[in-house]
Amino acid sequence: MSLMPVADAQARLLALAAPLPAELVPVAACAGRWLAADITALRDQPWADLSAMDGYAVRASEGAGPWHVVATSSAGHADIPALQPGQACRIFTGAPLPAGTDAILIQENATRDGDRLTPHDGTLSPGRHVRPLGSDFRAGTPLLNASSRLTPGQIALAVLGGHGSLPVGARPRIALLSTGNELVAPGAPTPPGYLPSSNAPMLAALLAALPCDVIDLGIVPDDLAAMTQALEQAAQADIIVSTGGASVGDHDYVRPAFAAAGGTLDFYKIAMRPGKPLMAGRLGNATFLGLPGNPVSAFVTGTLFLCPLVRHLAGSRAPLPPVVQARLAAPLGATAERDDYLRAYRGADGIVSVTSQDSAATAAMALADCLIRRPAGSAPAIAGDMVDIIPLTA
Numbered sequence: 001m002s003l004m005p006v007a008d009a010q011a012r013l014l015a016l017a018a019p020l021p022a023e024l025v026p027v028a029a030c031a032g033r034w035l036a037a038d039i040t041a042l043r044d045q046p047w048a049d050l051s052a053m054d055g056y057a058v059r060a061s062e063g064a065g066p067w068h069v070v071a072t073s074s075a076g077h078a079d080i081p082a083l084q085p086g087q088a089c090r091i092f093t094g095a096p097l098p099a100g101t102d103a104i105l106i107q108e109n110a111t112r113d114g115d116r117l118t119p120h121d122g123t124l125s126p127g128r129h130v131r132p133l134g135s136d137f138r139a140g141t142p143l144l145n146a147s148s149r150l151t152p153g154q155i156a157l158a159v160l161g162g163h164g165s166l167p168v169g170a171r172p173r174i175a176l177l178s179t180g181n182e183l184v185a186p187g188a189p190t191p192p193g194y195l196p197s198s199n200a201p202m203l204a205a206l207l208a209a210l211p212c213d214v215i216d217l218g219i220v221p222d223d224l225a226a227m228t229q230a231l232e233q234a235a236q237a238d239i240i241v242s243t244g245g246a247s248v249g250d251h252d253y254v255r256p257a258f259a260a261a262g263g264t265l266d267f268y269k270i271a272m273r274p275g276k277p278l279m280a281g282r283l284g285n286a287t288f289l290g291l292p293g294n295p296v297s298a299f300v301t302g303t304l305f306l307c308p309l310v311r312h313l314a315g316s317r318a319p320l321p322p323v324v325q326a327r328l329a330a331p332l333g334a335t336a337e338r339d340d341y342l343r344a345y346r347g348a349d350g351i352v353s354v355t356s357q358d359s360a361a362t363a364a365m366a367l368a369d370c371l372i373r374r375p376a377g378s379a380p381a382i383a384g385d386m387v388d389i390i391p392l393t394a
Contacts, residue, residue: 003271006304006339010320012267013280013305014312017287020170020238022315027159030150033168033211034315039144042162045136048078048096053129056110056117057089057101060124067117073098088117097130104129137161147317169315172212175237175286176200177230179245179254180293183219198362199243199291199298206302209393210310227257235261235284238313241306244293254290255279263288271376273338274359275301287313294359300341300371303392323373326351326389328381335378343368344389351389368392 004012022036051057051073058067067088073080075094082099083089089098097104106129109121137143143161144154150168158166176199183197184190200216207214215237220230222245234240245254258265263283270278274297279290289306291298303321311319329350332342343354343365353372354364373388374381381387 003269003276003338004267006270006272009267009270009278009280010305010308013287013289013309014319016266016280016282017238017309017313019315020172020313022167023170024165025168026165027155027163030155030158030166030168031152032209033150033171034311035144035146035148035150036167036169036315038142038146039158039161039163039166041137041139041141041143043160044134044138045160046131046133048133049102050131051091051093051095051097051104051129052131053104053106054092055104055106055108055129057083057091057097058103058105058117058124059083059085059101060103060126060128062086063124065118069112069115069117071098102126102130147315149316169211169313172238172310172313173236174207174212174214174239174241174310175234176203176214176216177234177240177242178219179222179227179242180219181222183244185219198295199293202295202299203241203243203302203306206299206307207310210307211314212310222253224253224257224260227253228260231257231261231263231283231288235286237286239306239309240283240286240288241291241302242289243291243298245290258283258288258290270301271338272300272304273340275304275341276338278305280305292359295362296343296359296365299365300343303371303390304341321390323388323390325386326370328383328385328387330383332372332374332381332387334380335374335376337376339376340372340374340378341390342372342374344372345369350383351387 069090070087071080072090073095074092080098083101103124103126105119109119111118111120143157178197178200182195184194186196190196197219204214217234220227242254245252263281265281268279269276275292277292278301281288291301308319327350329347329352342357344351345367354367356364369392371390
């Protein structure tokens, strides 16, 4: 079987499932989620001409005054009477200007003797220190586009636009299965021959910044019946992820168990290093991803396949990780018949590949904050060359 190019595999994976239906969610729970519809303003902001400073609302055309202070306006009040010529209103930041006034004499530039007010510094012009009605936006103004990933600033904008809830993509449910007789739970004793199960906690951490719900279904032994049963139980999730057992060894049961559980395989084996033995398909209503068992391979394929799938189901229209250019700090060798995804970090002089690129070298992986993407058949690179990198962010 020929190996599938990474881009083709990513496209086929995303085509296996449509984005989940949208749901209406209170704004306080919308951070980091993708909008499912365009959002327009339901109100004007500001709702009136408001003061931008503490001081006095006056007519700018009345020059140096003096004025007679007859009222006070503070935020939260909307019933200030109109002022007549020669009158002023004590006003505070965020308060509405009374009708008949058009400028703010800030308190630092004002002298007040009882109710008599005069300026002692500067000149006034219409609109001085005033936030005009609708200067931020008017009712009906488009505020946010569908498929925007909601930031704190965008949530504030939506709330000021009159929205208390927003339509966002649903949170995908992800079931994690770790396979292998050699695995023990994190923190448990590890006698000779055993290994702490690190992939599920790592993948859960990788997904932590994405809007999804992760269920760790624990460790499944290398047994066809046990693996089949575990996959059947996980089929209520939107995404099923197994790690380990996806190759073709005598103790690799994921592929036959997937078939026994009624799954339909879409593709298997990717032209990449690390991560070649990746498989994907459908099981019931779930999309299935079988990731390699080595932690580095699971991490890289999780970054390139699992995270994009979650983003896609949650409503992103650009779910693939961004690729940017950066300068190498040290040379790299040529690549062979597969794309290389090298763990690397940003150093003072550019991008530095970690010392060990072995698929089980977790100490080296822990140093990485990006992946260097080196296409198959790439010539050697020297320090100073520009290369493609994938930042390791959600």
